[in-house]
Amino acid sequence: MLERLELEAFLTLAEELHFGRTAERLHLTTGRISQSIKKLERHIGTPLFERTSRYVRLTPAGRQLHDDLLPAYEQLRAGLRKAVDAAHGIRHVLRVGFVGAASGQLMVHAAQLYAERHPGCRAQPRELQISDAYPRLRDGDVDLLIVSLPHEEAGMVVGPVLYSEHRMLAVSTRHPLAGKETVSLEDLPGVRLLQARAVPAHWRAERTPLLTPAGHPIEPGPAFETFQEALALIGAGQGAFVVGSQATRYYARSDVAYVPFSDAPRLEWAPLWLASRTTPCIHDFNRAAQDAAGRDHLAAITADFGM
Template identity: 30%
Template sequence: MARPELPLPQLHAFVVLAEELHFGRAAARLGIAQPPLSQQIRRLEEKVGHPLLLREPGGVTLTPAGRELLPAARRALADLADGLAAARAVGSGEAGRLRIGFSASLALTVLPGLLRTFRDRHPGVHLDVREMTSAPQLAALHDRGIDVGLLREPPEDEPELRFRTVLSEPFVAVLPAHHPLAAERAVRLGQLADEPFVLLPREEGPQLYDRITGLCTEAGFTPRIGQHAVEWQTVCALVGAGLGVSLAPAGIRRIRLRGVAFRRIEPGTARTRSAVAWRADDRSPLVGHLLAAVSEGMSGP
């Protein structure tokens, strides 16, 4: 048998009357006249199928059915109030969950400050932060698996996505510490023409891979790829082991590994761009708050 629905206005009227035990005081507290209050209680009793209150000359008392209903009615009203507050918080972007993908190397530069700024402004939001290379981030954005991405070398042909630059930094040469060029303060790309390279696999970040190989082509050679590694820390470790050289964003210098030297590239015009990415049709206030935190960080000292 279907359970009868109990309208919340009637429950509210019942709770107030149960607390006041007087129709006049309860009606005044509710801001209504006594007849509408009596009608609300009568309808509620019809739905329950039993009297909830005993009308007496000096006021009212609760029946056993009324005493049983009162705590449940209070819980229902409290749950509704909590639900409304939670809905308002989520709707305004002050609560909820924001899923952020990020390239590991950006944890060395922009990510910590961005997350701190966001948490300071919106402490009620749960941040679900996931380490991902650029290509999986783009796929996850399209599949709505993440809400925002932080990636390197954003593509030009993604009409469904939007990008905003968060960092531009130069490339550096990554060399074994014992390499002859490690004794120099800066190197020219052409000096690496005969070296094997250690790079991230192209499928993990095709734009960055093509940017690096394109710089080598501009310098007059096609890089010979000796090893691939998904993480920059692994790239640097393989370089330190003598398996080749690499080009990396300057922030990678914060990875301190023995046997690895980082050197400036001349001329210093070779740079890499990192961006925040989001779906063009996303109107979530959480995404808006994150973009505001990005803007704040870029305009700060």
């Protein structure tokens, strides 16, 4: 029988791909996480993760187990949340998906402000990966997304820009570009740009183009599903990726360098939702998010990212 700790340790590690961050999220030691994973692997009879000094990755068996367990686990958590909400008089829950740590921090403050202004309503922030953000919005798993512009998805509405940030190139610290003060879009032929799986075509063209503005070809690199997986590939020298400046604060690594672009437009982040599911709650939350982005207690975010 699968114990709760083994289940949570496995699903969290599959998302973070890092024992330290998994331990922090579950308020446990890394040793306890490692023991739980080993116990689960003994029970299953096969390794679920590949572990090296540079990265942690799901094995094919681990990926299959993750895909099978996650829907049931999310359904169980949703049922428990509904029971708790009913006990506390919560009438409506707005599920807000976000991609990136800065958006997550902003969403926590926006959710607090939204709850203060609208008693009986609650916003539930949910961290997503860019590879599953759009499908989960279309499937109704979340009501609203906070992601980077531009958007060209049919049937979706884009809300007001909440914050912006400088673009940077994430490369291995061993790469020649890592020592430069700035890079240009015309430097991209000198790297292999990692490819995010299952993203819209317009997002891929914007963030991982095949040509520079001058028409020089850019070589595609390996594909990834989570940002932590992308960072592991970058640190191992297998490619590079265009990120926002928030990465320097939230995703600092000894094997990855972040070099600002001198000629690339800023990344803008905004809410996105389905036109067919527009509700007053979405507009109320967007106003709370705008106000939260401008509050003094978020000055650390806005100073770094350019609001």
